[in-house]
Amino acid sequence: MIPRPFPFTAIVGQDDMTRAMVLTAIDPGIGGVLVMGDRGTGKSTAVRALAHLLPPIRAVAGCPVNSARRADIPDWARVEDTRLVSRPTPVVDLPLGAGEDRVTGALDIERALTMGEKAFQPGLLARANRGYLYIDEVNLLEDHLVDLLLDVAQSGENVVEREGLSIRHPARFVLVGSGNPEEGELRPQLLDRFGLMVDVTSPSDVETRIEVIRRRDAFERDRAAFLRGWKPAETALRRDILAARKRLPGVVTPEAALRDCAELCLALGSDGLRGELTLLRTARAMAALDGSGELGRDHLRRVAPMALQHRLRRDPMDESGSTTRVARIVEEVFGAVPAAAE
Amino acid sequence: MTPWARAAMACDLLCVAGGELGGLWLRARPGPARDTALARLAPLDARRCPPGASDAALFGGLDMAEALATGRLVTRPGLLDTAPALLLPMAERGAPGLAGRLAAARDAGGPVLVALDEGLGDEAPPLALTERLGLFAALDGIGLADLDAASPDLAAARAAYASVTVPDALRDALVASAAALGIATLRAPRFALAAARAAAALAGRARATEEDARLAAELCLAHRGTPPAEDQPEAPPPDAPPPEPPEGAGGPADADRLVEAARAALPPGLLARLAAARAARGPAASGAGGRTRGTTRGRPLPARPGRPENGRIDAAATLRAAAPWQGLRRRAAPDDPRRLLLRPADIHLKRTERRTERLVIFAVDASGSAAMARMAEAKGAIESLLSQSYAARDRVALVAFRREDAEVLLPPTRSLTQSRKRLQALPGGGGTPLAAALAAAGDLATRARRDGLTPSLILLTDGRANIALDGTANRARAAADATLLARALALPALVIDTGTRPNPNLRELAQALDAPLISLPRSGMAAALAEIPR
Numbered sequence: 112m113i114p115r116p117f118p119f120t121a122i123v124g125q126d127d128m129t130r131a132m133v134l135t136a137i138d139p140g141i142g143g144v145l146v147m148g149d150r151g152t153g154k155s156t157a158v159r160a161l162a163h164l165l166p167p168i169r170a171v172a173g174c175p176v177n178s179a180r181r182a183d184i185p186d187w188a189r190v191e192d193t194r195l196v197s198r199p200t201p202v203v204d205l206p207l208g209a210g211e212d213r214v215t216g217a218l219d220i221e222r223a224l225t226m227g228e229k230a231f232q233p234g235l236l237a238r239a240n241r242g243y244l245y246i247d248e249v250n251l252l253e254d255h256l257v258d259l260l261l262d263v264a265q266s267g268e269n270v271v272e273r274e275g276l277s278i279r280h281p282a283r284f285v286l287v288g289s290g291n292p293e294e295g296e297l298r299p300q301l302l303d304r305f306g307l308m309v310d311v312t313s314p315s316d317v318e319t320r321i322e323v324i325r326r327r328d329a330f331e332r333d334r335a336a337f338l339r340g341w342k343p344a345e346t347a348l349r350r351d352i353l354a355a356r357k358r359l360p361g362v363v364t365p366e367a368a369l370r371d372c373a374e375l376c377l378a379l380g381s382d383g384l385r386g387e388l389t390l391l392r393t394a395r396a397m398a399a400l401d402g403s404g405e406l407g408r409d410h411l412r413r414v415a416p417m418a419l420q421h422r423l424r425r426d427p428m429d430e431s432g433s434t435t436r437v438a439r440i441v442e443e444v445f446g447a448v449p450a451a452a453e
Numbered sequence: 454m455t456p457w458a459r460a461a462m463a464c465d466l467l468c469v470a471g472g473e474l475g476g477l478w479l480r481a482r483p484g485p486a487r488d489t490a491l492a493r494l495a496p497l498d499a500r501r502c503p504p505g506a507s508d509a510a511l512f513g514g515l516d517m518a519e520a521l522a523t524g525r526l527v528t529r530p531g532l533l534d535t536a537p538a539l540l541l542p543m544a545e546r547g548a549p550g551l552a553g554r555l556a557a558a559r560d561a562g563g564p565v566l567v568a569l570d571e572g573l574g575d576e577a578p579p580l581a582l583t584e585r586l587g588l589f590a591a592l593d594g595i596g597l598a599d600l601d602a603a604s605p606d607l608a609a610a611r612a613a614y615a616s617v618t619v620p621d622a623l624r625d626a627l628v629a630s631a632a633a634l635g636i637a638t639l640r641a642p643r644f645a646l647a648a649a650r651a652a653a654a655l656a657g658r659a660r661a662t663e664e665d666a667r668l669a670a671e672l673c674l675a676h677r678g679t680p681p682a683e684d685q686p687e688a689p690p691p692d693a694p695p696p697e698p699p700e701g702a703g704g705p706a707d708a709d710r711l712v713e714a715a716r717a718a719l720p721p722g723l724l725a726r727l728a729a730a731r732a733a734r735g736p737a738a739s740g741a742g743g744r745t746r747g748t749t750r751g752r753p754l755p756a757r758p759g760r761p762e763n764g765r766i767d768a769a770a771t772l773r774a775a776a777p778w779q780g781l782r783r784r785a786a787p788d789d790p791r792r793l794l795l796r797p798a799d800i801h802l803k804r805t806e807r808r809t810e811r812l813v814i815f816a817v818d819a820s821g822s823a824a825m826a827r828m829a830e831a832k833g834a835i836e837s838l839l840s841q842s843y844a845a846r847d848r849v850a851l852v853a854f855r856r857e858d859a860e861v862l863l864p865p866t867r868s869l870t871q872s873r874k875r876l877q878a879l880p881g882g883g884g885t886p887l888a889a890a891l892a893a894a895g896d897l898a899t900r901a902r903r904d905g906l907t908p909s910l911i912l913l914t915d916g917r918a919n920i921a922l923d924g925t926a927n928r929a930r931a932a933a934d935a936t937l938l939a940r941a942l943a944l945p946a947l948v949i950d951t952g953t954r955p956n957p958n959l960r961e962l963a964q965a966l967d968a969p970l971i972s973l974p975r976s977g978m979a980a981a982l983a984e985i986p987r
Contacts, residue, residue, distance in 0.1 A: 116775075151638030155560055167515040204561070207554045210508065210755055229781070237499070247560070248581065248699060255757075272528045315669035319629045322641050328624065404581075 117330055118337075119160035120344035122153055123323045129307040131417050132161050135306065137355045138396040140388060142395045143264070145249070145297070152311045153323075154289040157388065158245045162202035164349055168241055170195045176280050187231050201242030201283075203235050205260075207251055214256060214272050215263075216278070231278045234270045237413040239284040239349055247289030250297045260286070264304060265295070289333050306389045307414075308421040310434060334359030349416035355399040362395045362406045371411055371445070378440050381422040390418040402424040408445055415441050454671075457599040460590035460984070463672050464493040466651040467588060469610045471497075473647040474587035475559060475640075476566035478544075478578065478676070481592035483571070489600045490592065491540075491567075496607055499538035500568055502555075504547045506532070508755065511554060521899070533558045536563065541944035544568035544578040551599075554580035559585045587644030588913065589676035591719070594890070610654040617650045619661045626707035627666055633712050645673040663707065670711040670720035678715060681915035729944035747775055759802035811847040812865050812906040813838075816894050817876075818914035818951060819855040820885035834949065838911065839872050848906065850897055851875055854890035856883035857924045861893060865901060884926060885963075888934035889919035895942050909945040916951030916959025932958055947971065 122129060146154045170177040172186060173192035178184045181193050205214065214235035236243070244260075246252060252260075260422035263269050269282040288305060290297070302308070311382045314320055368452040369391070376387045394410040401410070454462075460479075467477050477494070481487040502511070513531030531929060532539060534574040539555070541547065559566060568578050579584065589689035625647065628642040630823040637643075650667035756770035775795050815835055839849055849872055851863035862875045890912075898908040921930035922938075939962055947970035950959055955972070 147636050150580070151640035153639070179819055186950055204557075206512070209552065247557050251553045252552055253754075311613050313639060315632075317632050320639060320642070324624065324628050324638050324646065325621075326644060328619075328646060404634050 112351065112424060115334065115338055116159040116163055117156050117327070118341040119157065119164040119343050120348055121326050121337075123155055123158065123326065125153060125157070125311055125313050127156055127417060128154070128311050130288075131241050131309050133352060133400065134158060134393055134396045134414070135353050136286075136336060137399055138359060138392055139283070139285050141285075141392050141396065142304070145302070145305035146287070146289040146311055147292050147297075147308065148311035149313045150291055152313050154311060155245075158202065158243070158289070160245060162200055164345055164352075165200040166353060167197040167199050169195055169199075170241070171196050176237045176282075177240070177242070183281075185278075187278050187280075188233075201238055201240075203239040203242065203244050205235055205244055205246045205247055205252075206252055209235065211256065211258070211259065214217065214259065216268055217271070217273070218276060219402075225393045229276065231271070231276055233280070234269075236282040236284075237280055240280070242284055244284045244286050246286070246288045249291050249301075250290040250292070258361070260436050261304055262302060262395055268291055282408070283434055285364050299332040302371040302421045303385060305421065307393065307417040309417050310420075313344060322422060351400065353450075354402075355396065358402070358404075361404060362398050364391070365405060368394070368406045368408070368411065371408060375411070375415060375441065375444050376419070378444050379419055379423060379437065381419055386419050386422040393418045412441055412445060454668075455599060455696045456591070456593075457595045457628070459668075459671060460486075460490055460592055460595070462652070462655075462668065463491055463588045463590040463606065464490055465605055465610075465655055466648050466672065467567075468496045469614055469654055470495065470647045470651040472562060472564055473646055473881050474565075474653065474673075476538075476568065476586040477588045477590065478568050478570060478583055478586040478594070478890050479590055480570045481590075484592075486592045486595040486600060487569070490590070493604065494538075494567060497538040497565060497567070498536075499540040499565075500532060500536040502532055502536075502539040502541055504541070504543050504551065506551060508554075519879075529780065539564045539566050541566060541568045541578075541582075543571060544582065545570045545572035545576040547578055547582065549676075550860050552582040556581045556585050569760060569827065584638060586627070587640075587648065588672045590672070605655055606623050609657075613654040613657070614651055614898075616956055617647055617659060617661060619653075619666075623649065623661060623663065623666050626711055627669065627730070629713065630670055630711035631677075633708060634674055634715060636674060636677045638677070641677055642909045643676055645669040647943075648673050653861040656696060663710070666711060667714040670715040675715040675718040676710075684774075686893075708754055740973070743942060754804040756803055758798065758800040759800065760797070764802040764804075767801045767803040769794070771799050774801055776797040795890075810906050812850060812898075812908045813903045814850045814852060814894050814897050814901075814910045815839075815849050816852040816854065816859075816910060816912045817879065818885060818887075819853045819881045820878055820917075821855075821882045830951070832879070835876055836873065836911065838933075839876070852890055852893050852897065854886050854893075855881065855971070856886070857889075857920055858886055859893040861889040861897065865897070884920040885914070885919035885931075886922075887914060887916070888922040888931060888938050889924075890914075890918070891935060891942055892922065893936040895938065895944070898942075898944050904945070909947075910942070910966075910968075911947050911952050912968075913949045914959070915950065916956045916962055917952070918958070934963045941975060942966060 117133075119129065128144075128146055129144075135141050135144055146157075148154070168177065169179060171179075171181055171190060171192075172194045173190040174184050176185060177198075182347050184190050184193075211217075212234065214234050214236060214239055216232055219228075219230040219232035229320075246260075263282050264284075264286050267281060267283045269280055271278040286305065288297075314323065371412075372387050372391050372394075376390070379386075381387075390411065391406075393414040394406055397410040397414050398404075398406045403410075416434045416437045420437050423436065425434055457494045463479075464479055467474050479487070479490060481490070508514075509531070509535050511528050511531045518604055533554075540557075555563075555566060558564065562627070566582070568582060568585060570576075572578075597875065614788055624646060627645045629644045645666075646669070649661045649665040652665040652668045656665070725750060756767040758774070772793075775793065778796075778799075779794060783789075783797075786794065815838070848865045849863070850861065851872060852859055853862045854860070862879065863872055866872065870888070894910050894912075898910070901908040918931040918935045919928045921927050921928060922934040944966075946966045946969050948954065948959065948963040948966060948970045949969060950972040952959070952972075960970060
């Protein structure tokens, strides 16, 4: 049993990152989060914490792809235990050194060697189905793995056609990547595939930094007590997420909001329609989290930087960061922030 | 505290606190001092992990010989699963990929890391690694006479470690001093906290004192700081404003004393070199040259399936792919006389990757029109670019064009002084044979590629071409020739406009080259090199 991670709600600051993660928990269709920034800012802490925060899923006990119903179990899987159980939302780490076999699954060598049988041994993508796939240092991932992940993330299905096997299974997961831009850039194709992108920086005021260390130290000295102390906050956030999920289908999207989305993306010159769609989805999740029944400008304003900053064409002359550019254009299109909004 | 006492203490602290300190960055040349330090680390039971360690060695894999002999699946565990600690020799040469794997393992509670850094000048291990190594010790200038081997009672200290308390004021002072030193990462104060605890445990105290905190600041914080500026010692580091002194008992005095101790712990030259190493790892200079994948030379990559005519066969990987099928295939063809039943699909090819050196070709417009306007500025810009290329260990070549022809002033070289001299002596005046310059650059690039270099071009011109390729003075033909050559030149390039007014022809030329266009006064020269697409 892995020890309980640091509680999500006890993370100090980093509001953009935690908000982006909560939004993908409300609507997994947003399509993943990319967290880029300084070292030692709690990127991986947040991902692991999120998994523990999320409500458990119902799945067939022995199913390698966490199927929700018995009918969904893939035909290649020999599942003996077909009881429905509830288990934590899967969060699967994709280590940098993982080979293709381990990611997609491959021939089950043990069975092939001992019984001479052709059987499929599911990989990390199978385990991540209906959960999260986390890649730290995503910018250092080998190119052929990146291509493979793009393909699966887009189709929601993992297809293995090799070594005489022909296997397919659902692989719908939220891709969470983190990395430090100094070590290498991410290919634009992969960048665009992440729904949201947030930058994290180290907090600059000492009080915040002391608070981070104080909490971390308290956690490491006495985990049980620390977790007890944060339980009410964790429960409250979990309730909020569940309520927002329920509310999400009922969120009304007025014509004006669609127009706002389009105008914003045009003004930014973002490539393709993916930006608009993501912006809309994320803003709806934001509205659901807020408890409001209708999508408004304020929601768009709040999620625009994370939904759009990585889809801009690069302007070598513009030194300001992408987030600043998005914020500037949001202001131009929507007007300045009304005093009551924030 | 003598440098050796400090280094020995770093080793002991790591033995006491282990994973909570992450590891030790030991900057030392091989020698008795390093050997003694490593002997002190013996309780960690570290195993060596060479800079070229393959994934199979790190993560484990199928033990082919055993599996074939026994007909059972036999896997060999990797270093990351079995070793309690890893010793990384020549860590300054480690690739970011390996560092990333080790770092991920460390975050998941993997082995404690001891990085042996033999770096000269501003070489240093990858940042992903040093970030996760709590302690730093340098063994420069330690003689045999300084070494003493008396070791403390580690077992008692280990037992006491977990229950040592650190007063809140001391903890806050450590965090504040890390911020005051300009250290962004929050791992640093956490390491310092663990070090203070371990130091107290070693001294037999149940409560950490200021002395322990000072030691922690020296060993965990000192090397991460930004070196104090020489001219204005009071100036704060740019992105970390001097902290407001924290309220309460901690008080500024504590933090100040810790900062002082940290600053005094390392010789100033070393701190500057470490900071330079961090900067050199930044995006602008991260790679000297592109990466070339192939099947013949370089660092091995995992084998991929392929056809034998496309490369060299990786026998081990091919066997590994074929082995599981032997039972099935034998059943299908019981009379086949061959011992091993291979199919084409089993064949795996070797893949390797190597970094190639980069060659930056400077093509400088020395014509009358350019010389009149901004020759001095252009020379200054080139000098700054040259020194950057030099720092990134790129080679440079210099092509000057004026009058009727272009001339290779300097064939590919690494000598900074030589390039400077040629540049200073560069005469100006005459026409602008832009096409000839592009042709000369193209020739250089072709030759460079043959020598295994990755060429790129920085073109400094005002774009007013007036000499055609054949040497005649014809403005229209000159421009057409230049555009034509630019299109044919498949070379990552950057065009720097040295003219006083924007020139539409130059924009066109830049487009033909598929290169960004930067005008001289706007071009932050620091950023210019990073703009060159690879």
